[in-house]
Amino acid sequence: MKRREFFKKAAVTAGAAALGTTAAEAGTTHQPIDNRKISDVAFPEKRPLITYSDRPPLLETPREVFTCALTPNDQFFVRWHMPDIPTYIDPDKFTISVNGMVNKALKISLKELKEDYEQVEVAAVLQCGGNSRSAFSPTAGGIQWGNGAMGCALWKGVRLRDILDRAGVKKGAEWLAVRGSEKAAYYETPDFIRELHLDELDDHVIIAYQMNGEDLPYLNGFPVRLVIPGVYSDSWIKMIDNITVSDKYEKLFFMDHAYVVPDNECECETPEKKFPKTKPIYRMNVKSVIGYPTNGDKLTLKSQAVVRGVAFDGGAGIKTVKISLDGGKTWEDAILDSGKLGRYAYRTFRYSFKPKKLGKLEIMAKAINKLGEEQPLAKDIKWNHGGYKYNGIDVVTVEVV
Amino acid sequence: MKKIVLTTLIALTPMMAQVKEKIEVPYVAFPIKMGKGFDVVQANCLMCHSFGYIINQGRQSKAFWRGKVDKMIVHFKAPISEQDAKIITDYLFEHYGNGKEK
Known part of the structure; x- marks a missing residue:
């Protein structure tokens, strides 16, 4: 199936995940673990949160925060994939490069982003696809999140579509590779990139530099991150430094291998028998x-x-x-x-x-x-x-x- | 005239940022278990991630842990030798295993 098609299909079948067949050896699910203690260590710009790792930082929001419509920035969950996160970014020097199949390659400074484009806001939930993973038995591989790998913020920034219009997308271009600036320990490790199809871009997909009226905290992607409302957070690339427009889809570890579910009606499988075909997680369920x-x-x-x-x-x-x-x-x-x-x-x-x-x-x-x-x-x-x-x-x- | 002065001022003002210097991500000591092969785990795994990643995966089968080590080699390009991969898998299974081979 073409990627574009299963994006559409994912939107239709999301929420129907519970329907399907049961097998005798099926795994089971229950309430996620909910007794994790808040750490006594506070990370930069954060209050102490539930802490799974310091390198890369993995922080969970405690349950009691989920009475507010907007999650405070200093209690917003954190999830990175690579050990080296830039620890200082000069807002006067930072640029986002837009290149590849465009008429005019751009290097957009933060100042240009804030002054030369229409400014837009969207309130949207950011949720890790593995949120509540501790509900699965036998234990599914990955960090055993409780319910707090999620948050909601008011994001302010610029439509990705407006930026691409400024650059001028060439005929035949289909894909955008959006890269975050986190770095691995080894040069050979692939960068953290998300491929977006141009059809996925609507007016709500923005490059955000503000979260709840403030700069993004470093640990949430300062100075700019991708916001794709309705979609799981592995797509919301943090600290974006490069966008390449292309006519080719490049296979990516995180999108094609890590953040995937079985490509069947129930999006399910048994611990003994992994379903052979997978699809990236995409639209969030209720x-x-x-x-x-x-x-x-x-x-x-x-x-x-x-x-x-x-x-x-x-x-x-x-x-x-x-x-x-x-x-x-x-x-x-x-x-x-x-x-x-x-x-x-x-x-x-x-x-x-x-x-x-x-x-x-x-x-x-x-x-x-x-x-x-x-x-x-x-x-x-x-x-x-x-x-x-x-x-x-x-x-x-x-x-x- | 006044307007021009104002514009110039804005243009010269650096972008204000909430954080004006390098952030320091704190070190957290995770209670990792000591045992045979720990030195190899330390030498190979800690390059990329904290021990939090190990202890927060839940108890898993030997095949699961071997798969994780292979993922580090194949996808993340960690230069782990086959000999070390076996030692790491044995260590992980002994201390964070669920007793099942598969």
């Missing part, structure tokens, strides 16, 4: 996470409690979020925020109730998008080798005292 209360919190009997959280999908938009307090037997609608941040952003939800019984209480949240796709129960999610695209109904267990 998901919600409860930010308050968190596991182990105490609620007071008969006192009004308000459950809060965030819901999002790949851009269709959230229709409802439902809450269950009886193990999924009955569901009630939560109240959604106005949605003014747009269809790519978090919708915050809230649901108030009076705990009526002492002891343990399970609170479940399920989001449904405007296409009618809804989150499956954790146990109904099908296993895949990479532990990608988990979107099970979130469950938080509290104690009523």
Whole structure:
């Protein structure tokens, strides 16, 4: 299948991941691990977060942050792939090169980016494809993220399309290779590049230099990163320094080998039998996470409690979020925020109730998008080798005292 | 006249950045297990990534760990000899294994 076609197909089948066949030896899924401690080490421009690695830095946002529509920059998750990240970039000297099949090669300074192009903003969720990977059993290879490899920010920058128009794309060009400036330890290691098809570019795909009204933190890609709303974060190249326009697609490790799911209807396979054909992860499926209360919190009997959280999908938009307090037997609608941040952003939800019984209480949240796709129960999610695209109904267990 | 002066001023002002000097990414000591082959793990793996990458993969089969070592050689071009690859795999499986060959 041509890449362009499966991008389209991915958009259609996303969210239908839970449908499919079961096999006797199938892997299983459950609630992701949720008891990781916040580190006592603070990384540059960050508060202390859940820390999986310092080199390259891998930081997870704690659950309680997911009550806000916009994730604060200093609590926004971090994921790099190479050990050497530039630790200083002079904003006066930094340029993005645009070259290849263009009429006029460009070297765009930050000043030009901010002054010579139309400035646009988009609020969008950035989520690692492996977010919640710790839900998969047997353990899927990769960092065992809980629910916090995600965040939502208001991104400001310039449309990638406008930059390409300025350069003038030559006839026959089809692909864009967008390169980040992180470097490997060995010269031979391939650079971190994302190939984008020109058809993928819409008005929402931007090169962003601002995040929630501030410079991007270094660890989130200062000074500029790619923003592709609705799409998993491996595509959102950080610290972009080069864009090459081409008529050829170059096979890439991260896109064609690492961040992939089985290319079948259920995007699933068994631990024993890997599905031979794969496709890159692309559009995000519908998901919600409860930010308050968190596991182990105490609620007071008969006192009004308000459950809060965030819901999002790949851009269709959230229709409802439902809450269950009886193990999924009955569901009630939560109240959604106005949605003014747009269809790519978090919708915050809230649901108030009076705990009526002492002891343990399970609170479940399920989001449904405007296409009618809804989150499956954790146990109904099908296993895949990479532990990608988990979107099970979130469950938080509290104690009523 | 006033307008021209202003424009010149803006043009000369350097871009303001939140961070004006080199950032320092802190070192985190991950509780890696000691044992046979650790020196080889240290010499080969630490070039590219912290021990956090090892201990945060979960318990895995021998084939999984061998696959990870091969990935480093094939895709990331790490110059790991076959002899070292075996030692690293054995170390990983012994300390971070799930007891299964496959």
